[in-house]
Amino acid sequence: MYILAFETSCDDTSIAIFEDTRLIALDTKSQIKEHLPTCGVVPEVAARLHANNVFLVLENVLAQTGLSLDQIDYIACTEDPGLLPSLYVGLTVAKTISKLLNKPFIPINHIQAHIFANLLERDLGELEFPSVCLTVSGGHNEIYLWKSLFELELLGQTQDDSAGEAFDKVAKMIGEGFPGGPVVSKLASEYNGEFKGIFPKVLLDKESLNFSFSGLKSSVKREIDKRIAILSTENISTKVSATRENAINFLTYEDKIEICFEFENTVIDILTTKLFLAAEQKRIKSIVLAGGVSANSKLKRIISEEANKKGYKFLYPSKPVYSQDNAAMVGILAYYKIIKNK
Ligand code: KG4
Ligand code: ZN
Numbered sequence: 001m002y003i004l005a006f007e008t009s010c011d012d013t014s015i016a017i018f019e020d021t022r023l024i025a026l027d028t029k030s031q032i033k034e035h036l037p038t039c040g041v042v043p044e045v046a047a048r049l050h051a052n053n054v055f056l057v058l059e060n061v062l063a064q065t066g067l068s069l070d071q072i073d074y075i076a077c078t079e080d081p082g083l084l085p086s087l088y089v090g091l092t093v094a095k096t097i098s099k100l101l102n103k104p105f106i107p108i109n110h111i112q113a114h115i116f117a118n119l120l121e122r123d124l125g126e127l128e129f130p131s132v133c134l135t136v137s138g139g140h141n142e143i144y145l146w147k148s149l150f151e152l153e154l155l156g157q158t159q160d161d162s163a164g165e166a167f168d169k170v171a172k173m174i175g176e177g178f179p180g181g182p183v184v185s186k187l188a189s190e191y192n193g194e195f196k197g198i199f200p201k202v203l204l205d206k207e208s209l210n211f212s213f214s215g216l217k218s219s220v221k222r223e224i225d226k227r228i229a230i231l232s233t234e235n236i237s238t239k240v241s242a243t244r245e246n247a248i249n250f251l252t253y254e255d256k257i258e259i260c261f262e263f264e265n266t267v268i269d270i271l272t273t274k275l276f277l278a279a280e281q282k283r284i285k286s287i288v289l290a291g292g293v294s295a296n297s298k299l300k301r302i303i304s305e306e307a308n309k310k311g312y313k314f315l316y317p318s319k320p321v322y323s324q325d326n327a328a329m330v331g332i333l334a335y336y337k338i339i340k341n342k
Contacts, residue, residue, distance in 0.1 A: 001073040001338070004061075004097070005331030006054075008090030009082025009110050010139065011041045013053040015061045016327035017072075021335055023120065023328050025064035028321075029053040032178065039172040047085030054093050069101060076106035076334030078113065081139065106334040110325075111135055114290040115146065116336065117322040117329035118315050124149075124336075128286035128313055132279045136271060137291035138164035138179070143209050143278045146288060150342050155278050156209025163267050164293045166213040170220050170263050174256050175248040184260045185296055191261035198223065199266045201273075209278050211270065220263055224248075227255050268299050272306060279312065289316040295323035 007014040014028035031049045035041050062068065077094035078087065098105035114135055119127070131146040132155070141162035145153040161169070164181060171180030176187065202215050231250045271293075279287055287307060293299065294316050307314035317323045336342070 002067060002071055003074045003076055003106075003331050003334050003338070004069075004072045004094075005108075005327045005334055006075075006077040006090040006094045007113070007325055007327040007330045008050045008054065008086050009078045010086055010325055011035055011046050011049075012325045013050045013057050013090075014325065014327035015054075015057045016331040017061050017065050017067065018331040018335055021119075021332065023331065025061040026326065026328050027057045027060040027064070028326055029057050036178055039178045040168065041083065043083040043085045046083060047089050050086055050089035054089060058093075069097065072097075072101065072103060074104050074106055074334060074338060075101075076108050076330050078110045078330055079107040080109065082110055106337055108330045108333055111140055111142070111291075112152070113329040113333045115144070115152070115288070116333040117290055117317045117326075118288055119332050119336070120322050120328055121318045127315070130282070130284055131286040131288045131315075132275065132282060132284050133288040133290060134271060134275045135291045136163045136289075136293040138162060138168060140291070141211050141213075143274060145278075145282060145284075149336060149340065155282075156211065156274065158211040158213060159204070160212055160214040161217060163211070163213055163271060164291070166217050166263075166267060167293070169217050170260070173221055173224055173248075174251060174259060176256070181293060181296060184264055185298065187257045187260040188264040188298075191257040193258065193261070195265050196262065197266070198262050201266055201269055203270065203273060207277075207281070209274055209281070211274060213267070216263070216266060220259060223259060224251065227251060264296075264298065268296070268302050271299060272302055275303065276306060276310070285311065286313045287315075289314070290323070292324045295320040
């Protein structure tokens with residue numbers, strides 16, 4: 001069977017074609033360049049770009065496979081959660097194709113699709129149930145008990161920002177573009193000093209599986225302001241003329257990489273602590289990572305090391321492109337929904 005899968009929930013226009021579990025085409029048009037001036041995604045701008053790009057991306061995936069639309073058996077598309085104007089571009093195109101071809105439409109939940117990204121290029125047998133799954137993206141941040149293929153129980157979630165959002169905001173605060181995760185991570189990797197723990201490791205209650213990143217974000221802002229104030233007193237002309245935007249230009253490179261290093265380590269520490277706490281509470285020896293932040297190589301390395309030490313099985317998406325928003329995860333979830341009648 002051939003499945004045509006769409007993902008337009010945020011700022012990637014992504015379409016994939018599957019032949020059963022085999023990904024035979026994937027094309028993604030990113031909007032990073034267009035969202036750089038605002039250092040964040042403006043939903044209406046994203047929707048307009050999806051509308052401009054979606055048919056081009058569709059032509060590309062069809063060309064990659066040599067298939068024509070009428071050979072497709074199922075159409076799948078992310079339905080929620082996400083930015084509504086963005087979601088509706090993909091949904092409108094996908095549902096129209098499904099109606100015109102008279103082929104079934106498979107609605108897809110975005111978070112579930114991120115979790116199923118762990119099945120890309122893997123057999124179902126490689127998954128262990130139950131598992132504990134940390135889903136961490138720009139728009140969401142949860143821990144689930146993954147009981148069986150289609151059974152997820154929410155164990156904890158963020159009370160405010162997600163970790164990805166915190167990465168994005170820190171990058172913006174230091175004037176370093178968008179999306180924040182890869183930018184902050186790269187700067188952090190350039191710092192050679194010791195980890196000092198200058199930011200709070202917010203864990204809420206000792207036994208809680210919920211997250212909170214807004215306090216961490218505010219303390220990064222206070223640290224930046226403190227360093228800018230010191231730099232401006234050292235430079236009288238800056239003190240007189242500094243708006244926040246141009247004051248950022250006076251943060252030294254050393255300051256930026258140290259702040260990124262301290263911030264990234266603190267986020268990784270919080271995520272890792274909560275993930276293993278959940279696994280210990282549930283007495284489960286299998287853990288899974290999903291979502292945009294799972295592209296972070298240091299996060300994967302730290303969890304891997306701890307999992308090895310403690311004898312846990314650890315799975316994360318087999319390629320970084322499967323961590324971020326992409327239509328391959330939509331297609332693989334659609335495949336299992338179809339064959340399992342879900
Ligand atoms: O899943 P995703 O592509 O979109 C949402 O569903 O939100 O996740 C995007 C988020 C952004 O906040 C981005 O900064 C973060 O994932 N991200 C990373 C990395 N790559 C992307 N965060 C940390 N380290 C990375 N390497
Ligand atoms: Zn996502």
